[in-house]
Amino acid sequence: MKAHTKGNFHQTAAPLLFLLPNILIFATFIIIPAIQGLRMSFTEWGVFTEPRFIGLANFSELLGDEVFWKTFSNTLVYSLFTVSLIMVYALMLAMLLHKNSLKGEKLFRSLFYIPSLLSMITVGIAWRFILGDEMGIINYLLRTMGGDGVRWLTDSKLAMVSIITVSIWAQAGYYMVILIAGLQAIPTELYEAATIDGSSAPRTFVSITLPLLRSTLLVVLVLATIASFKAYELIAVMTKGGPGYATKFIVQQVYQVAFLEDRLGYASAMSIVLMIIISLFTVVQFKVSGKEKSYE
Amino acid sequence: MNKNKTLSILQYALLVLLALATLLPVLWVVLSSFKPQSELFRVPLTFIPKDWTIQNYQSSLRAGNFPVYFSNTVFVAVVSTALTVLINLMAGYALAKYIFKGRDVIFTIMIATLMIPLQVIMIPIFLQLKNLGMLNSLWGIIIPPAATPTGVFLARQYLVTLPNSLIEAARIDGAREHTIFFRLIVPMSKPIVATIAIFSFMWRWNDYLWPLIVITDNRKQTIQQALANFVGQLQINWSDLLAMTTIAIIPVIVVFLAFQRFFFSGIAAGSVKG
Numbered sequence: 306m307k308a309h310t311k312g313n314f315h316q317t318a319a320p321l322l323f324l325l326p327n328i329l330i331f332a333t334f335i336i337i338p339a340i341q342g343l344r345m346s347f348t349e350w351g352v353f354t355e356p357r358f359i360g361l362a363n364f365s366e367l368l369g370d371e372v373f374w375k376t377f378s379n380t381l382v383y384s385l386f387t388v389s390l391i392m393v394y395a396l397m398l399a400m401l402l403h404k405n406s407l408k409g410e411k412l413f414r415s416l417f418y419i420p421s422l423l424s425m426i427t428v429g430i431a432w433r434f435i436l437g438d439e440m441g442i443i444n445y446l447l448r449t450m451g452g453d454g455v456r457w458l459t460d461s462k463l464a465m466v467s468i469i470t471v472s473i474w475a476q477a478g479y480y481m482v483i484l485i486a487g488l489q490a491i492p493t494e495l496y497e498a499a500t501i502d503g504s505s506a507p508r509t510f511v512s513i514t515l516p517l518l519r520s521t522l523l524v525v526l527v528l529a530t531i532a533s534f535k536a537y538e539l540i541a542v543m544t545k546g547g548p549g550y551a552t553k554f555i556v557q558q559v560y561q562v563a564f565l566e567d568r569l570g571y572a573s574a575m576s577i578v579l580m581i582i583i584s585l586f587t588v589v590q591f592k593v594s595g596k597e598k599s600y601e
Numbered sequence: 602m603n604k605n606k607t608l609s610i611l612q613y614a615l616l617v618l619l620a621l622a623t624l625l626p627v628l629w630v631v632l633s634s635f636k637p638q639s640e641l642f643r644v645p646l647t648f649i650p651k652d653w654t655i656q657n658y659q660s661s662l663r664a665g666n667f668p669v670y671f672s673n674t675v676f677v678a679v680v681s682t683a684l685t686v687l688i689n690l691m692a693g694y695a696l697a698k699y700i701f702k703g704r705d706v707i708f709t710i711m712i713a714t715l716m717i718p719l720q721v722i723m724i725p726i727f728l729q730l731k732n733l734g735m736l737n738s739l740w741g742i743i744i745p746p747a748a749t750p751t752g753v754f755l756a757r758q759y760l761v762t763l764p765n766s767l768i769e770a771a772r773i774d775g776a777r778e779h780t781i782f783f784r785l786i787v788p789m790s791k792p793i794v795a796t797i798a799i800f801s802f803m804w805r806w807n808d809y810l811w812p813l814i815v816i817t818d819n820r821k822q823t824i825q826q827a828l829a830n831f832v833g834q835l836q837i838n839w840s841d842l843l844a845m846t847t848i849a850i851i852p853v854i855v856v857f858l859a860f861q862r863f864f865f866s867g868i869a870a871g872s873v874k875g
Binding site: 323326419424483538541559587 | 629633
């Protein structure tokens with residue numbers, strides 16, 4: 306045994322043993338399946354049938370698959386609106402709640418965070434109860450005020466709007482917490498200097514807050530985008546992808562083609578498309594986090 | 602001065618309004634679960650139940666397998682959390698306090714697995730679990746997601762800051778490596794253990810996709826699965842469903858209220874740097 310000058314310890318057996326459970330799990334349940342998934346995307350494969358190599362046939366079929374592209378564009382639309390609105394809303398909450406000077410600030414933070422604690426299944430159930438056509442409270446209130454009930458979840462355009470709104474409601478608090486941490490990391494001297502220079506509040510926001518919050522905003526952007534591409538539970542509970550295909554997203558389509566239509570190879574090809582999108586955003590996140598470290 | 606004051610009153614008003622919009626949906630569900638079935642949809646609707654009752658809870662506890670789902674979920678969440686904390690702390694310790702060949706490569710690969718969430722490997726995971734005979738077993742939900750890149754990352758970041766001198770002193774005293782870990786490192790890691798444990802518990806309690814892929818046997822299902830099935834029926838028994846939903850929400854709220862300070866610091870550490 307010899308001690309390293311930095312105090313770290315040179316050894317191979319002990320650390321590898323400590324790492325063993327994680328390495329085994331990562332290898333068995335992430336890395337091997339990922340490689341397997343890639344291989345499967347070039348095959349025709351059912352649960353009970355032997356795989357057959359068919360080259361790029363799945364991918365060329367995918368190019369002409371209208372349902373897949375419908376779910377793809379649904380996911381994009383959902384992602385675009387959910388992510389951008391979450392960012393605006395969460396940033397607004399964070400701006401109001403990061404100063405540690407407002408009375409009740411901590412209580413407000415906790416209140417806004419509460420929906421993030423709930424599973425997407427329970428969120429979906431709660432909102433289906435609230436938005437029900439006949440018996441939901443929102444339509445009840447609309448009717449008592451003399452209006453008509455609205456088909457929140459059964460009209461093809463409104464269903465998407467409802468899903469997006471509920472997603473924002475459910476997740477904004479989480480991103481608010483990240484943004485508050487980012488805002489609190491901005492040195493207060495900068496704000497003091499701006500005040501002395503007579504900078505207006507909007508001006509300070511644009512020229513100090515936004516630039517210094519850039520990397521945090523980017524992290525929020527990436528995390529929210531990845532989450533939006535993984536979305537599944539909310540739709541499963543609230544609309545089942547309907548009406549028609551109006552709110553069907555990629556993950557749900559993969560699940561259906563794989564496990565209900567028993568086309569594992571073809572569904573794997575769809576997964577690969579999803580994996581490429583998610584990987585791209587994760588790489589951006591790594592880049593940003595790396596930069597963050599170099600500032601410290 | 603005056604301007605500032607009006608602004609802050611406006612801010613308060615806005616915050617109160619938004620907080621109500623955030624909380625009322627949850628309160629509506631919870632309060633409705635205490636209404637008798639006859640009152641649930643009776644016009645005019647009332648926010649506070651007129652006749653408080655716990656009959657929905659009694660009937661949902663009798664309905665089908667709900668107690669089984671509940672105990673399955675408790676088992677999965679508790680065992681998974683213990684396993685996640687242990688193996689991620691071990692991995693974080695190996696990466697933080699030893700020098701060995703391939704250390705940085707292993708760390709990079711572990712973090713890079715963030716790129717491959719379950720949603721993109723559902724199909725090969727399903728086949729892998731089938732091959733290993735882990736389908737329809739609670740262990741199939743517990744073990745595969747127990748190693749988490751974020752957990753390893755948080756553990757490593759924390760352990761790097763612990764002084765090496767203590768570990769060296771223990772070594773000089775003749776302590777073996779595993780003894781150092783369990784007797785010295787684990788007791789010093791309480792804050793990070795708490796953080797990882799809380800997030801693991803919350804995630805497992807709320808998770809739907811893993812159970813969906815692993816479990817088809819009705820008696821092995823978790824609460825979230827049961828809720829999703831319940832809401833998928835043609836005729837939804839809302840009284841029972843709202844009671845079950847409230848039961849599913851209570852543990853996460855309790856954990857949050859008890860460990861609030863870990864939540865916000867944990868999110869900041871795990872996301873901004875993860």
